[in-house]
Amino acid sequence: MADQNPGQNPSKTEKLLTILKLQPVVPVLIVDDAKSAVGLARALVAGGLRAIEITMRTPAALDAVKAVAAEVEGANVGAGTILNAKDWEAAVKAGSTFIVSPGVSPGVLSAAKDSPVPLLPGAATASEVMTLREAGYNVMKFFPAEQAGGAAYLKALSSPLAGTLFCPTGGISLKNANDYLSLPNVICVGGSWVAPKELVAAGDWAAITKLASEAFALRA
Structure with missing residues (x-):
């Protein structure tokens, strides 16, 4: 029988949901100095934020993921801004427990299919969401959230694209986080303000x- 979930199979989706449900806010970090990563991650975990995304935007990012994965008890460290299969391989090798991409590409989807590590793929339009659903994904990053239409836009997607869950990221702060967290199709938000x-x-x-x-105390 043909694989009806060619991308994110149910076990990987459940693995991803388990991580995202740990807290209402996933810190999205740009780490310039890997030496600070452990202290930063421990501080976030102490505040209740155990799922942490370190973006692959600096030369220190991979070393930061390695350090957090090895040294910070209770942390679930993921790699963000994954743009291709090479990025994916390096991030997984460094110890990432989940992968985040700002959008999708054939290379990223192929790497995700062959990996035990779950992907949170980015989408900003109804067409992108539909394409990802056909590839077996029903949990996505909505990015860039504020610039793409904000909470009102995401609310409008909830009925025609029922069954899809989002982690909005981009322009979200303590002031507007609950605008998103109150939506039925939002599981958590991503933010750098923490x-x-x-x-x-x-x-x-x-x-x-x-x-x-x-941030951990935020409730819908």
Whole structure:
């Protein structure tokens, strides 16, 4: 019988949902110095944010994923901004427990199909969502959330594309997070506000733990 879920099979979808359900906010981090990654991740975990996305936007990113995966108890570290199969392979080898992409490409979908690590693929339009659903995905990143139409746009998708869950990311803050979290098709949001660059540079982990605690307390 032909595989009806050629991309994200049910077991991988469940694995992804287990991670995303850990908290209402997934920190989206740009790490410039791998040495700070462990302290930063521990601060976030202490505040309740155990699922952490480190974006592949800096030379330090892979080393940061490796360090967090090896040294931070309780953390589920994922790699974001995965653009191709080469990125995917490197991120998984570094210890990523989930992968996030800003959109999709044949190369990324092929890598995802052959990997035990689940993918949270990006989509910004109804057509992109439909394409991903045909590929076996029903949990997606809505990106860039605010720029693509915000909570009102995502709400409008909830009825015609029922059964699809989203993690909106892009332009989300403590002020507007609940606009998204209140929607029936949103499982969590992604945000960078929980780890401001100035606090990371200063190593002010207590302040970051406080921000993480506030984010963890968000409820729809």
